[in-house]
Amino acid sequence: MSWTKICKATDVAPNSLKKFWIAGGIPIVVANYGSGYAAMPPVCPHMEEPLEESGVISNCVLTCTKHLWAWNLQTLEMSGTETEKPIKTYDCKEENGDILAFVEAEILYDFDDDDDMDDDAFFNKSS
């Protein structure tokens, strides 16, 4: 894939997020932070909360309201005191009134899922 049209710039109001699907069934959230746009996977890297519902944008900072993880969408730096992981984004540009993102493959987060211990080993642990 390459630069892909996601939506029109006017589809996403300032300081809001909206979810779109592109070819291949890939979900992408577009954020309008006032002075620009960002395109990202549709979930918070913390606990998969849908960002188009839980996200709030103010002063270029996107905050997931569930646990207050936050990122500056201009610099992509982590913001606030709670955030533990960076946000991942697609390269994004505005061209002739359209929002385009550079999508090679769907960006996914790795949510920890360690392997199970054998039952008997688990239930006999002493500490």
Place this chain on the structure above:
Amino acid sequence: MPARNHTQWKANPGLEPGEWVDSRVYSDQTIFENEVDQIFKRVWVPLCHESELPKPYDFRTASIGGEPIIITRGPDNEVRAFLNVCPHRGMLIERRPSGSFLEGQPSGNPKRITCMFHAWQFDMKGNCVYVAREKEGYQDRLCKEDAGLRRLRCEVKFGGFVWVNLDDNPKIGLEEWAGEPFQCLRENIDAEPLEVFHYHKAIIDTNYKLWHDTNSEFYHDFMHYHNRVTGFNDAYFARKNFAFKNGHVVVGTFEVNYENYEGFESRGELSFPHLPPNQWYMVDLFPGFNFNLRGSALRCDIVTPLGPDKVMIEFRGLGLKRDTPEERQTRINHHNSIWGPFGRNLHEDLIGVAGQGTTMRPGTEPRNILHGRHENQTIHDEIGMRHYYDEWGRWMNRLPNNPDQPWQERNKEDAVAVAE
């Protein structure tokens, strides 16, 4: 037999020990509390069926001995059980009887279990994944890694039922505990996935063991008027009870002639896999779980004792997962016409145990409850109850006919012979 005075009424019945029980086993508060601690918190309990949580992130809540339990299906399709108790302040975490964690809750997140009280969160494996203001509140004295849920022994077995044991180190494994009595049903219920199509529960003012007693003999069919006038035949009464170790009993099969039941039809076409047409097996597991396969439908009764004189009985009906809608409807008709809340038998069985519960309320005078019928192990024989109370006596260290006394093994010649 003339009527009896008080002394005569209270006297021992003149049967062998093991052939009657003292009614305090059904009515005494302390005995009930001992049963919860010494039996229910140590045995394998079938809490639900895996088809009740078919998709990843589905859950079902239940309880054993008053301890709330949550059963989840993980993204890896594994079914796991946890105490439904938040490790923070002891809040009941999930209040719904069943549902899915796939979608986020207003105070939770997708794919996580969330305690609504202070938003501590857990994944489907019981790992704690979020402690609110962890660093601020606990500095480095306690962290998520210290705050997982209590996981419980859990196995999906014997037709897809979900078995949980509150004891981390049960004295016997599930296969060894119930594998032999289930042998008669295994090829029928393990051939392909089953699915629950019926659920209802009854809360009855009676002791849980009285329900199991009813399931352990069939000559109370004298109470089932319609069975009696249309359904009985010699083969029905010739069926035998077989005792298995660990207090379990199996009632052998016979071919039911449903055409003789007014308004009924043969169930042969929808028989469970490998089951000859219209056969009927029943497995009674200690201390109170019943699996009853009547040709085309499997019924399962699970008791949850709520007090010496209160029991919740959960009734499930199961068919084959692959049923067409038409097959399923026929199976439901077969199930409900006998076992539904308005079926042929079930309400009458509940009247029986409710009447016993009325005479054996806590505080009523102890009396003798007879289990002394011997009729060559047939369904008129009370062997199932004698075998059950031998097992009960061992777990409780009480003599069923004199529960203030410790259990003593019955003489070998008097004890119920166990099937090999």
